[in-house]
Amino acid sequence: MWSPEREAQAPTGGDPAGLLPPEWEEDEERMSFLFSAFKRSREVNSTDWDSKMGFWAPLVLSHSRRQGVVRLRLRDLQEAFQRKGSVPLGLATVLQDLLRRGELQRESDFMASVDSSWISWGVGVFLLKPLKWTLSNMLGDNKVPAEEVLVAVELLKEKAEEVYRLYQNSPLSSHPVVALSELSALCANSCPDERTFYLVLLQLQKEKRVTVLEQNGEKIVKFARGPHAKVSPVNDVDVGVYQLMQSEQLLSQKVESLSQESERCKEEARRACRAGKKQLALRSLKAKQRTEKRIEALHAKLDTVQGILDRIYASQTDQMVFNAYQAGVGALKLSMKDVTVEKAESLVDQIQELCDTQDEVSQTLAGGVTNGLDFDSEELEKELDILLQDTTKEPLDLLENPHETLYTNSVPKPRILDAELEAELEKLSLSEGGLVPSSKSPKRQLEPTL
Numbered sequence: 001m002w003s004p005e006r007e008a009q010a011p012t013g014g015d016p017a018g019l020l021p022p023e024w025e026e027d028e029e030r031m032s033f034l035f036s037a038f039k040r041s042r043e044v045n046s047t048d049w050d051s052k053m054g055f056w057a058p059l060v061l062s063h064s065r066r067q068g069v070v071r072l073r074l075r076d077l078q079e080a081f082q083r084k085g086s087v088p089l090g091l092a093t094v095l096q097d098l099l100r101r102g103e104l105q106r107e108s109d110f111m112a113s114v115d116s117s118w119i120s121w122g123v124g125v126f127l128l129k130p131l132k133w134t135l136s137n138m139l140g141d142n143k144v145p146a147e148e149v150l151v152a153v154e155l156l157k158e159k160a161e162e163v164y165r166l167y168q169n170s171p172l173s174s175h176p177v178v179a180l181s182e183l184s185a186l187c188a189n190s191c192p193d194e195r196t197f198y199l200v201l202l203q204l205q206k207e208k209r210v211t212v213l214e215q216n217g218e219k220i221v222k223f224a225r226g227p228h229a230k231v232s233p234v235n236d237v238d239v240g241v242y243q244l245m246q247s248e249q250l251l252s253q254k255v256e257s258l259s260q261e262s263e264r265c266k267e268e269a270r271r272a273c274r275a276g277k278k279q280l281a282l283r284s285l286k287a288k289q290r291t292e293k294r295i296e297a298l299h300a301k302l303d304t305v306q307g308i309l310d311r312i313y314a315s316q317t318d319q320m321v322f323n324a325y326q327a328g329v330g331a332l333k334l335s336m337k338d339v340t341v342e343k344a345e346s347l348v349d350q351i352q353e354l355c356d357t358q359d360e361v362s363q364t365l366a367g368g369v370t371n372g373l374d375f376d377s378e379e380l381e382k383e384l385d386i387l388l389q390d391t392t393k394e395p396l397d398l399l400e401n402p403h404e405t406l407y408t409n410s411v412p413k414p415r416i417l418d419a420e421l422e423a424e425l426e427k428l429s430l431s432e433g434g435l436v437p438s439s440k441s442p443k444r445q446l447e448p449t450l
Contacts, residue, residue, distance in 0.1 A: 021059070024083065037089040056094040061103065061152060070156040070196055071107065075146040095144045107149040107199070110156075114202045151199065159196070160203040163187050167223060174313065177234065177242040180212070180219035215239060244309055251302040255295055262291040 023030045033048075034055055042049040063080060064072050074095060078087040098104040144150070170186055172178045184197055191197035201221070204210040208230040211222050220242055224231040269284035 021055070031083065035083065035086055035088050035090075038093040052090055053094065053097060056088065056090065057098060057103075060091075060094060060098070061155070064152050065155055068192065070152050070159050070199060071149050072104075072152065073147060073149055074144050078146075092144050095150065099144070099150070103153060104150045105153055107151050110151050110199070111202065114206050156199060156203050159190065160200050160207065160209075162190050163200050164204060164209060164223070164227070166190060168227070173223070175241055175245060176223045176225060176231075177238045177245075178221055178223070179242075179246070180221055183221055215242070241309070241312055244305055244312075248302065248305045248309065251298055251305065255298050255302065258291050258295045258298065262288050262295065265291060 034052055038049060038052060039045055059081075060072070060077060063077075064070070074092055077091050077095075081088050081091070095104060099106070166186060167173055167178070167183065172182060172186060184191075184194070187197055187200070191200055201210060201212065205212065209224045211231050211234060213220055213222070213234045220234070220239075222231055222234050222238060265284045265288035269281045269288065272278075272281035272284060
C-alpha cells in the first residue's frame with residue numbers, strides 16, 4: 001500500500017469491487033455513527049466503542065488481505081475508506097488497538113526483533129524512523145502517525161508460507177542455496193515490491209526456515225530442507241555447490257551466445273558467396289570454425305561441471321536413502337526387541353490349542369441336551385412305521401342313524417377318512433330322494449345332532 005504505484009491505484013471512495021459491508025451504502029445513520037471519532041476512553045460508552053471496533057478492525061485486515069499487501073499506513077487506509085467525501089475519524093484508534101493486541105506491529109519494531117546482520121543491506125530500503133516518531137514513543141505518546149508503516153503480522157506469516165511453497169515447487173529447490181536475485185524474480189507476483197520481499201525473508205528467517213549470507217558481494221539464501229525442518233548455517237559445501245551452479249549458468253549463457261555468433265558467421269559467409277566475394281566468405285567460415293572450437297571447449301567444461309553437480313545431487317540422495325534405511329533398521333530393532341523364534345512358536349501352539357478347545361465346545365453344544373436319556377433312532381423309526389400301519393388297517397363304522405349322537409364327552413372323537421364320508425353321503429342321498437348317484441351331485445356336509 002505504501003508504494004507509489006499502489007497509491008496511484010488506490011480507490012478514493014466508494015466500493016467498486018463490492019467488498020464492503022452492506023450497510024456501507026444502505027444505512028446512512030449507521031455509517032455516520034461508524035465514521036465518527038471514538039470517545040477518549042472505552043469506559044465512557046463501552047457498547048459504542050466495541051461496536052465501532054468490531055466493524056473497523058476486521059475490515060482493515062480483510063482489506064489488506066484482498067489487496068495482497070502486508071504493510072499498511074493510516075493515510076492509505078483513510079483514502080481507501082473514503083465515503084462521500086468523508087474519512088473515518090477513528091481509524092487511528094483502531095490501529096492503536098490492533099497494535100496493542102499484537103495483530104499489527106510497527107515495521108521498525110519487527111525488523112529489530114530479527115537478529116540478523118543483513119537487515120542493513122539494501123540501500124534505501126530500510127530507513128530509520130523519523131526523529132519525531134522516536135521522541136513520541138519515548139515520551140509515551142501512542143498515537144499512530146499517518147505515514148508510519150505497520151505490518152499485519154498474520155498476513156506476513158501467510159505471505160511467507162506462500163513464498164516458501166513457491167520455492168519448493170520451483171526448479172530452484174534442486175539445491176537449498178539460491179541467489180537472492182533469482183528468488184526475487186521468482187516471487188515477483190507474490191511480493192509486489194522489494195520492501196515486502198525483504199520482510200518476507202525476515203519472517204522466514206525468524207521462523208528459522210531461511211538464512212541469508214553475502215558471498216563475494218552477492219547475497220545468497222539458504223532454505224531448510226523440509227517444511228518442518230530448521231535451516232542449518234551456510235557451510236563451505238553450500239558455497240562450493242552454489243559457485244558450481246553459477247559456473248554452470250554462466251557457461252550455458254556463453255555457449256548460447258557463441259552459438260548465435262556461429263550462426264551469424266555462417267550467414268555472412270553465405271551472403272558473401274552469393275555476392276561473389278570469395279575471400280570474405282572464407283574469412284567468415286574461418287571465424288565460424290574458431291567459434292565452434294570455443295563452443296566445443298566450453299561444452300567440455302560444462303559437461304564437467306554438470307557431472308560434478310550430478311554426483312553431488314546423487315550423493316545427497318544416497319545420504320537421504322541411507323538415513324531412511326538407518327532409521328528403518330532402528331525402528332525394526334526396537335519393535336522386535338522382545339520377539340524370538342521360541343516365543344513365536346509357543347504363541348502359535350497356544351493359539352492352536354485354544355482353537356481345538358473351541359471346536360470341542362461347539363460340538364458339545366450342537367449335540368443338544370438329552371436329560372440323561374439315550375434314544376435309538378432306528379427303534380424310533382420302526383415304532384413309527386408300526387403306528388402308521390395300524391392306522392390304515394382300523395375300519396371306521398359310521399352310525400346308521402345320522403341324527404344319533406356320535407360322541408360322548410368321555411370318549412375321544414375317532415378319525416374319519418374322507419372316502420368313507422363320501423360313500424356314506426351317497427347312501428343318504430339315494431335313500432332320501434331315490435336319485436341316481438352322480439359325480440356332479442352337490443355334496444352336503446354331515447352335521448351331527450347334538
